[in-house]
Amino acid sequence: MSRLEILKTYKIFIGGQFPRTESGRYYTPLDKKGQPLANMCLSSRKDFRNAVVAARKAFGSWSEKTAFNRGQILYRIAEMLEGRKTQFVEELVKQGSTEAKAKQEVELAIDRCVYYAGWCDKYQQVFSSVNPVASSHFNFSALEPMGVVGIIAPQTNGLIGLVSTILPVIAGGNTCIVLASENLPLCAITFAEVLATSDLTAGVVNILTGTEKELVEQFHSHMDVNAVIYAGGNKEHALAIETGADCNVKRVFVYANDFTKATDENPYYITDLQELKTTWHPIENVGGATSNY
């Protein structure tokens, strides 16, 4: 007798937990043949608010972790992802990718985790500076994470788009709320399971599923969100975010690329979400033979 397959309930990811949406609603994305993929949570603004609360709570401990430790945890994500490779490939195929392309996407995602894991304890040295000034001051600029970042992930490429937008944000010590691709959301929640088992502080990454149209306003109007990354590809939504973000002067970044190329990774994705803090420290002489520090 053939056995019934146990289907997975895809829930959202907030504060390290997998709750159902507070609204109790769901939607059913379809695959290319018009068959339902799964019942996904249709997140509401209250889920978004809860996610922001979780992200804010996690920001303190995550940003205070040593850069080296953050790197270790990101590397751990790569390890966990490697272990679940077949599951991700299967899901991508379900969502309409070919076997070969799916394998390529998953491998790229794993490599990208390792790439950003490496940058965790290096971007600060590369992008901080000691500045020459015309007075007796030791003047230096260092990077600090912005805080809570809202991310609207690319609509295409359910896995690599998600990974490529999340990783540089958390590598730099920020925490985030991510809205997964509306039509290709399966990998996002499975990726949340990876995050939940990677020693990542609960609340550093919070993943919601649902429609961009409904939630886009929340991303730019919430006063406790410090920056928004928009990679959804809808010009109207991008404009709405850019104009709406003025309520608390959020930083807004609109990414137009699809992150599938191996070159779609660079440390500037990390520094985008960093504020530069410059400090003037009084000192007798700077540099040269008379320097005494």
Next chain:
Amino acid sequence: MNRNKTFKNIPDFKLSPTVDKVGVEERVARFQTRSIKNESKVQGLKLVLNMIDLTTLEGKDTPGKVRQLCYKAQHLHDLQEGLPTVAAICVYPTMVAEAKKALGNSGIKVASVSTAFPSGQSTMEIKLLDTKFAVDNGADEIDMVISRGKFLSGDYNFVFDEIAAIKEACGKARLKVIFETGELASLDQVRRASDIAMYAGADFIKTSTGKIQPAATMQVTYTMLCAIKDFYRKTGVKVGMKPAGGISSSKLALHNLVMVKETLGNEWLNNEWFRFGASSLANDVLMQLVKQETGHYQSADYFSID
């Protein structure tokens, strides 16, 4: 305001009613399903603000911290018009004079913890002195702790006499009796402690010190509200209720108001008879109020630090 007194004819506290825990949980769950419309919510939130005993009870408290808190009590969020003040400031006895001075004639009361708060492990003599010191410095309300050790070993007379003695020492100040329900283990014990305190003269009964978890769960508060209702029916004397500790969200505070209304009625829905002991609740309520007005969820960055 009718005030409680120490009763001469007291029931046998060993026979205090037992509490149906499952029933309490079901009832409490239903309070949390009430749909509160926006306009009522705004009214409710303002009422919550007006019921708060803004509290600082830390070893590191200084006169400066107390002055800052007193300022906050009077100016919750000046950008928002039409806000009430909180009901009272709750501090240690040594800070009462400072708080009294800082609050002036704002109408905000000063509550002082006493009787070797939070453990209550001290001699009767010291507890009385502690209370008198606070009252002499101008405390309007005294928050005493019961001797949980004596209570749990069944020495109910000791607990009763202690509360009665402190009640006497309070003079005109209103007496709140803290049970520290997190240490009482069962709802039956909470009910018994409530009966003892009310017959001994408590003007308020209060769940917790805020130092022990769990603190003011809705189950515990509901049990105490029911005890207040029974006491009122028997004696005609009103007793106030103060859940303290763990109530830090507006939502939970509103659920508590629903519970008070449906258990004791509108007469208890003011800061004469119901208080929240809290330090971080005020900011959450303020953020919700501003959210109701602007439509945008707020950030703690734009509100005063507790």
